[in-house]
Amino acid sequence: MSKLKISGQSEYSSGFETFDDCSIYKINEEQSIIQTVDFFTPIVGDPYTFGQISASNSLSDIYAMGGKPLFALNIVGFPSDKLDLSILSDILQGGIDKCNSANIQILGGHSIKDDVPKYGLAVTGLIDNEKIITNNNANEGDDIILTKPIGSGIIATAIKKNLADEKTYNHAVKVMKDLNKESSGIMQKYNINSCTDVTGFGLLGHLSEMCKGSNVSARIQYKKIPLLTNTENFAKKDIIPGGSKKNFEFLKNIIQFHDSFGLYQKLILSDAQTSGGLLISCNKKDSLNLLMELNKNLDYKASIIGEFTNKKNHSIYCE
Template identity: 40%
Template sequence: MENIKLTQYSHGAGCGCKISPAVLDEILNKQAHQQEFKQLLVGNHSNDDAAVYDMGNGTATISTTDFFMPIVDDPEDFGGIASVNAISDVYAMGGSPLMAIAILGWPVNKIPSYVAAKVLDGSRRACAEAGIPLAGGHSIDSPEPIFGLAVTGTVDIRNLKKNDTAQEGDYLFLTKKLGIGIITTAQKKGIVQEAHLAEARQSMLTLNRIGEKLGTFPYVHALTDVTGFGLLGHLTEMCEGSRLSAEINFEEIPRFDFLDEYVAQKSMPGGTQRNWDSYGSKISEISDYQRSILADPQTSGGLLLAVSEDKVEEFHQKMLANGFDLQPFGRMVPRRAKIVEVS
């Protein structure tokens, strides 16, 4: 295979391609009034990860889609990361994925078709790891390479998790480290160390399968995944939906320990500033360095969860048993002038 660098064919990368929160709000708020469906448990009325439809027998169907332009150069890794990222939306609802169909846009006159086949190979591998088939899909000729999935899942309604149901006093946890946007931008600029890129790649390729188990923990009050809007964006959605604020300790937030050198070289994606422009007024005063981490767009990021304050130790032990040594980095507090206060 010739040395084709997929990231050089796209103007954005991964979930950094997302339309900014402010623009997205404008688009959705200007929609005509939609018909109400009693069976639709989660839809456009909230900023959640997937739609959820009550099947009438105690279970619900989860439906979601996610796609983006290349976040890495290797086509199989691109297909795998895009697939893990899309499947994550089902896990973020506490559900189990059932099947996926592919969404492929390909510049057929610029990049050979066998490279697109490698993207699909990576997707099939990720789907197989999740225990689901890649059952079909749709493709178009597009100016830039695009790939993702539409995923269908299921959940016992008793285990359904949403992002707007946090409670006062809940402790906040995150299952993956921050900094994906910084590292992948460093790759695109040609300054990344291979070991650092490998660690970020492995994080993006790791399924958020633990979300299925978190759905069975009644003391996990709210759950979402952290993607293109950065930690602050998705935490703001959780706070606003729950009518609360959050206090977070920057030093306790999990992040890659090699980010400083890339931040010093201004290796930040454009999505960071777009994110901050959208919700920065809702956040307490923070340093430029903190902003570069907390507003950094994540691709296939971790799960953000709010856990009852009286169950933190039980939660910690159960997570240890599942291979996660998680420490709280903040708490949900009564509504304040700033949605998120960073110390």
């Protein structure tokens, strides 16, 4: 991507050249259009649930930047010669119902014949120019707040291997289905400086992007990071997706882990997430109040997992 030749236009305030979650196109002095796209193969067996999770995941980038989604378009790949079209109908209905929860409609889309099912959304949103929340404005001394537990990549792998019990499955599915809409609305009441959502690059990957863009480092505490049910148990048994291991290999030279860390803990922090939570950089004077309001309104516990520091030799220090 670094070799692509991008033409510069003043209307674009975010694009390939940044690590931001959405593209941003300024339409006037007050507002900008924001846009994002995401799709993937099923991570659960139930088509309707898959549709809900994928739609929630696709909407997440809009919420991470403090925007309001306006509408969405379906992106579909489906093996119509192998699977009954009722499965596709269930996937699409899951997406529709989740978008209804976000108060938007799916206005169309595009489908192709594919070897395996794929589903996601292209989402268009609107944002006030003075309220755009980027992932490159974290300040030294800011607290780091994570709004959802991590471990969905590991749990999804366990689900595919039929190793996850009902409690484990239900916890992971609920977290992945839940929109970041409420968390986004709450955080915008407070003095936050930066935000991103935790998805395919894992907690460490997305946190390292914040550090790089903001020219800071971060210090986090493993014991304060919320985990999905049985994440550690499966990680200790090496039930870990290949993408999470690749994340770790890519990141390991810019992360300093305490000597007490086991490999399974490093891989949990690198675990590729689906529809993960918001990772918020918040001024210390507001962080406890923000955390209290999040935990009052969410069905799972948000946590202050560390803080941003001055720029050091490593991007992230894990204790």
